[in-house]
Amino acid sequence: MDWMAWTWPTAIFFAVIASLLITFTVLAIKFPETPRTGILRIETTRGDRLFITLLGSAFINLAWLGIVGAQQPYALIVCLIYAAAVFRWV
Amino acid sequence: MEKTVNQKAWFLVLPVLLLVAFSAVIPLMTVVNYSVQDTFGNNQFFWAGLEWFEEMLRSERMWDALGRQLMFSGIILAIEIPLGIFVALNMPKSGFWSSFCLVLMSLPLLIPWNVVGTIWQIFGRVDIGLLGYTLDALGINYNYTQDILAAWVTIIVMDVWHWTSLVALLAFAGLKSIPDAYYQAAKIDQASRWKVFRFIELPKMMGVLMIAILLRFMDSFMIYTEPFVVTGGGPGNATTLLSIDLVKMALGQFDLGPAAAFSIMYFLVILLISWVFYTVMTNLDKREG
Missing domain, CATH: 1.10.287 (Helix Hairpins)
Structure with missing residues (x-):
């Protein structure tokens, strides 16, 4: 992973986006709209x-x-x- | 009756997502990581925060390139879309000549981009190129390596030559899908040629035309190879479009941080415009359907 030049702030940024996507996926399955x-x-x-x-x-x-x-x-x-x-x- | 939408089918695209992760998502994440750091090579990075974004937002160089890019995309769309429709309207509708035209028009689309650039680079040369030599013999001062206007005309004509067929083919497909009954009705009403175009052909072609505009806009907004081969971004910076500038910055100067910030903003603009087009397109479909 060294070559990707990770930093804590960018890791947190992507983690937030990933968790948002997962949350909305779960929501879409549990509560169709x-x-x-x-x-x-x-x-x-x-x-x-x-x-x-x-x-x-x-x-x-x-x-x-x-x-x-x-x-x-x-x-x-x-x-x-x-x-x-x-x-x-x- | 309102129905709830079942989005579970989206899980079927997971394998694709995995592939795209390697070809696009992970490289893009790396670009984001680069954009907040500085490096002098050797895979050593130093935290820079949002410095590069600020620098890029205030850089005249980027705004100039964006201006040139918008002008380029605007001009080629303004030429290629009407011209493509015009060609499609005048193509034979069936039989041997129809297929012949279709094959003939697909040819420019099959040529690799750097070859298209090379063709026009030689074609426009004053000493050995047919176009450049002829214009010179006619007494027209044409030199795309020194004259800004000539350089712009060359890359625009080149793009029109390369891509108008795509618009024409899409428009032709749209025209072919119109049932004969519409034309018969128009005939009974004694509609003029213009009215047939305005009220039957154009609305029926709207869907494919939106696709054509979207494809041509995105491709021209990201264009690199052809103008790079022909003018190399010159004379001066006159034809340095966004991607040419980006490559200069990232690979020529090895300014990875600023170039990464630049590419993220570039990507966001493309994402926004694509989303707008996509939304307009799907909504048009729904209203028609």
Whole structure:
């Protein structure tokens, strides 16, 4: 694994994403759902909303880094608000 | 009636996922690891945090390359999509000539990318290339190694030559799937040629056209080989598209950290645009179906 140049922060980052994926897989099996149409007027399942959340969060973090500077904990707060909004309304 | 969706079939893609893990996921994870570190080779890494991302976001070089890239993709889409539709509309619909056209048009798609680059690199040369020599003889100043406009025209014409067939073939497939009844109805209504196109052919082709736009956009957004062979990114940096710049940074300068940060942002943009296209496409299907 040496060649992959692991660091603790990136390992935690990937662990969080992996556990999110596993959680949503388990949720999808245990509680099958109906896709719904939200404010984007597209049909989404929980998995879709997770994808929108993660992709959007990446851009929020980049924008924060570019405009405000390297204070990612604050960007993460914005991401959480964004995530809540996506899961509530999209 | 609303039905719950059973997503269990997704487990069937697990073997593919395993393969993709080795070809894409693990390399991508490594890139993420590189992007937060600095290295001077020898597999020794030093923590750099988000420094490279900040540097890249503020780097004019990356924004310029992105601008050129968007311009390139925009121009080739604006040419290839209408041209492809036009070619498909004018192709013989059946019989020997139809097959002949199909085979003829697939030919550019079969040529390896570096060969396409070499063909155009020689074709455009003023001393031995047919195109360059002819233009020069006509008194037109054409030199793609020194003139920015000539370089751009060359790589755009090359891409149009290489990929318009793909759009035409997809559009042709879309046209072939329209039942005759639609045309008969249009005839009864005495619809003009334009109206047949606008209200029958275009809506029926929408699905395949979206695929064509998505494929052409992604391919052109990631294009490397052809412009690299023809212009090498020059004159100056005039045709240095995103991937050419990325390779220069990663392999030429061995700046692994900044290049990794660059590739992650590049990847995110492609992921976003692909997702938008995919969503639009599947929603179009649902509305039609």
